[in-house]
Amino acid sequence: MIPDELHLTDSGRETLFKLLSKGVLGCLLLYALFPIYWMILSSFRTRAEITAAEPSLFPFTLDDAADIVQDPSVLPTLLEYENYLTMWDRFPVFDYFVNSLIIASVTTVFALAVGCLGGYAFSRYRFPGKIGVGGALLGTQMIPGILILLPMFLLFVWIQETLAIPLIDTYHGIIFVYTTFTVPVAIWMLRGFFDSIPNAIEEAARVDGCSRFQALVRVVLPMAAPGIAATGMFVFLTAFNEVLFASVLARGDVTPFAIGIQSFETQTTAYWGEMMAASTVATAPILILFILFQKPIVEGLTEGSVKQ
Amino acid sequence: MTRTSSRVRSSVAEIEIGRYLPLYNRLSDEQQYAYKLLLPGLAMMLLIHFIPIVWGVLISVLGVDSGYVSQWYEAPFVWAENYRFVLDPRTVVGERFWYSLRQTVIFSVGTLLLTYVLGLTAALLLNQRFKGRFAARTLLLLPWVAPSVVTLLIWRMMFQQQSGIINSLLLSLGVISEPIYWLIGDNTIWTLILVHSWTQFPLVMIMLYAGLQSIPEQLYEAASIDGAGRWEQFRYITFPQLKPVSAVVVLLMMLWTMINFTSPYILLGAQPPQSGQVSILYIYNFAFSNYQFGRGAAMSVVLFAIAMAMAMLYYKYLFDQDFTEGDR
Numbered sequence: 194m195i196p197d198e199l200h201l202t203d204s205g206r207e208t209l210f211k212l213l214s215k216g217v218l219g220c221l222l223l224y225a226l227f228p229i230y231w232m233i234l235s236s237f238r239t240r241a242e243i244t245a246a247e248p249s250l251f252p253f254t255l256d257d258a259a260d261i262v263q264d265p266s267v268l269p270t271l272l273e274y275e276n277y278l279t280m281w282d283r284f285p286v287f288d289y290f291v292n293s294l295i296i297a298s299v300t301t302v303f304a305l306a307v308g309c310l311g312g313y314a315f316s317r318y319r320f321p322g323k324i325g326v327g328g329a330l331l332g333t334q335m336i337p338g339i340l341i342l343l344p345m346f347l348l349f350v351w352i353q354e355t356l357a358i359p360l361i362d363t364y365h366g367i368i369f370v371y372t373t374f375t376v377p378v379a380i381w382m383l384r385g386f387f388d389s390i391p392n393a394i395e396e397a398a399r400v401d402g403c404s405r406f407q408a409l410v411r412v413v414l415p416m417a418a419p420g421i422a423a424t425g426m427f428v429f430l431t432a433f434n435e436v437l438f439a440s441v442l443a444r445g446d447v448t449p450f451a452i453g454i455q456s457f458e459t460q461t462t463a464y465w466g467e468m469m470a471a472s473t474v475a476t477a478p479i480l481i482l483f484i485l486f487q488k489p490i491v492e493g494l495t496e497g498s499v500k501q
Numbered sequence: 502m503t504r505t506s507s508r509v510r511s512s513v514a515e516i517e518i519g520r521y522l523p524l525y526n527r528l529s530d531e532q533q534y535a536y537k538l539l540l541p542g543l544a545m546m547l548l549i550h551f552i553p554i555v556w557g558v559l560i561s562v563l564g565v566d567s568g569y570v571s572q573w574y575e576a577p578f579v580w581a582e583n584y585r586f587v588l589d590p591r592t593v594v595g596e597r598f599w600y601s602l603r604q605t606v607i608f609s610v611g612t613l614l615l616t617y618v619l620g621l622t623a624a625l626l627l628n629q630r631f632k633g634r635f636a637a638r639t640l641l642l643l644p645w646v647a648p649s650v651v652t653l654l655i656w657r658m659m660f661q662q663q664s665g666i667i668n669s670l671l672l673s674l675g676v677i678s679e680p681i682y683w684l685i686g687d688n689t690i691w692t693l694i695l696v697h698s699w700t701q702f703p704l705v706m707i708m709l710y711a712g713l714q715s716i717p718e719q720l721y722e723a724a725s726i727d728g729a730g731r732w733e734q735f736r737y738i739t740f741p742q743l744k745p746v747s748a749v750v751v752l753l754m755m756l757w758t759m760i761n762f763t764s765p766y767i768l769l770g771a772q773p774p775q776s777g778q779v780s781i782l783y784i785y786n787f788a789f790s791n792y793q794f795g796r797g798a799a800m801s802v803v804l805f806a807i808a809m810a811m812a813m814l815y816y817k818y819l820f821d822q823d824f825t826e827g828d829r
Contacts, residue, residue: 210731214626214629217622217626218623218626218637221619221622221623221626221641222637222640222641224619224699225640225641225643225644225699225703226640226643228644228652228655228656228659228699229643229644229647229652229655231655231658231659231666232651232652232655235658243664244663244664245664246669247669247673248664248666248669250666306541307541307542307545308542310538310539310541310542311538311539311541311542311543313538314534314535314536314538314539315539317535318531318532318534318535319532319535320528320531320532320535320536321528321532326539326543329546330546333546333550334757335756335760335808335809335812336550336554336760336805337759337760337781337801337804337805337808338760338762338781339762339781339784339785339788339797339801339804340553340554340557340798340801340802340804340805341549341550341553341554341557342785343557343560343788343794343797343798343801344553344554344556344557344559344560344798345549345553346794347556347560347565347573347794348553348556350571351571351573354571369549370549372545373545373546373548373549373550374549376542376545376546377542377546380542405534430646430648433648433650434648434649434650434763435763436650436762436763436766436767437762437763437766437785440766441789450650451648451650454650454651454654455654455767455770455771458657458770460771463658463661465658468654468658469655469658472651472654472655475648475651476647476648476651479646479647479648480643480646480647483642483643483646484639487639487642491642491707
């Protein structure tokens with residue numbers, strides 16, 4: 194990769210290569226992390242600071258930083274945390290958070306329950322039509338959402354008017370839709386985790402007098418807990434991030450965060466500071482959870498793609 | 502716990518599918534049990550995937566518009582009229598739909614190229630032994646883990662023409678002489694590719710990284726005995742060995758980008774410019790702004806058909822190539 198014209202010794206080439214890789218890695222890290230840094234930084238800034246022609250790249254000036262090093266107790270006075278206080282009054286952020294939490298957590302519970310059964314069946318049994326069912330599961334991931342949304346909207350309106358069952362702008366309507374969309378992925382991911390648990394475990398449980406179902410619930414599921422947690426996090430994130438169906442089927446009182454956050458930018462003004470404060474509140478727990486539980490999550494995601 | 506699980510168990514056991522599906526009785530006990538476990542998932546997929554798709558195809562041949570939203574079944578049957586209308590480049594709608602298809606292809610090919618380059622670079626770097634490798638992997642995964650609704654809005658803020666940090670940085674570095682409109686006008690599609698790739702490259706990275714780890718060490722040992730340098734090792738071992746994973750990456754990134762709605766919808770805001778209107782966003786705005794569900798459904802079917810055709814062609818191509826290579 195390094196041209197011969199430089200006439201470098203072997204160890205020289207090695208050092209140069211190492212330096213180059215470090216440099217490229219540094220650039221990649223900067224590209225990956227700068228937006229997240231900028232979100233946190235902007236959330237602590239006033240509107241004037243955010244819209245300034247030449248915004249500072251750093252949270253503090255050198256003088257302020259020196260003060261903080263000398264006496265950390267001045268830090269709160271230098272931080273502008275106004276946005277974290279005003280956003281709750283200016284926008285119904287709290288309701289958005291509660292709605293998102295309800296929708297995403299109930300979806301996660303249902304998708305995991307259905308996904309565990311299906312994933313287990315896929316991992317342990319051979320049955321006719323297995324390839325077909327597996328193909329259908331993967332096929333669902335290739336359907337443009339709009340193809341399902343249009344007829345489903347008409348279907349929901351129709352059910353609402355003829356059977357008087359409210360579905361649009363309700364928790365149960367959107368939760369049912371999300372559960373179905375996440376079940377195929379949940380089955381696929383969980384199958385991989387169940388595959389890594391030896392069959393002998395259930396056989397031992399069966400010898401001890403467990404029924405097939407008891408062996409699954411009492412022995413296999415606890416052992417697959419890390420995988421189930423990883424799948425759960427994936428489902429939760431998918432439901433939290435979804436906007437296509439939510440923008441049509443979950444408005445009004447059930448508006449989730451993903452839709453509500455866009456109202457921070459109106460035709461005339463953009464409340465970037467408040468928006469970034471709310472975004473930081475939403476992102477922080479997710480990133481912390483990921484950093485703590487990343488091993489099974491990363492394994493679960495790569496399992497399916499590499500195995501094939 | 503015990504009581505509920507035994508209750509669930511007995512209710513699972515009591516479902517007598519055999520009464521309704523005679524074929525079911527021919528299955529062995531184990532196979533029947535497998536199907537019982539799969540039953541809830543399959544039933545939901547039938548309700549929310551299969552039925553709406555059939556329904557969507559049905560609606561695409563009906564003249565469902567604002568007058569028929571609640572009585573879609575009374576809409577007149579119009580044969581292929583909807584398809585003819587949306588695919589006719591002489592009408593405004595047809596012209597814009599074709600344009601949106603073109604933008605969709607640019608979007609998915611552009612995203613594929615950028616995420617592959619970024620993802621492969623990152624995976625190769627992570628595959629070397631150095632201190633802090635695990636930390637670097639974790640940090641590089643964050644763009645994909647952070648909720649995309651949030652990160653897309655951050656990029657929207659950073660790409661603002663007047664107050665955005667990107668224009669201000671480029672101006673102070675002297676790369677540009679006056680602020681660029683990133684989110685309005687013809688540049689939009691490139692901005693969209695740039696931002697969408699940021700959210701997706703960690704996925705490509707982690708898939709390729711897993712692929713790299715499964716390449717046997719002996720191949721490299723043998724190559725270095727033969728005097729192969731770094732570039733030769735990459736060219737003749739790493740890259741060919743990554744082919745199966747790369748194939749999955751190419752297919753998934755193309756298809757998933759083609760049907761991605763979140764990125765253009767959030768990044769481009771309430772009034773998306775023409776250049777950023779990829780098909781799925783165009784269909785959405787078209788169908789819901791004037792309740793033209795019949796025509797919207799026809800466009801969705803076209804998009805679906807293109808995605809499926811691509812997937813099939815691609816698989817066939819891969820299969821043929823593997824076959825000829827095996828012959829050699």
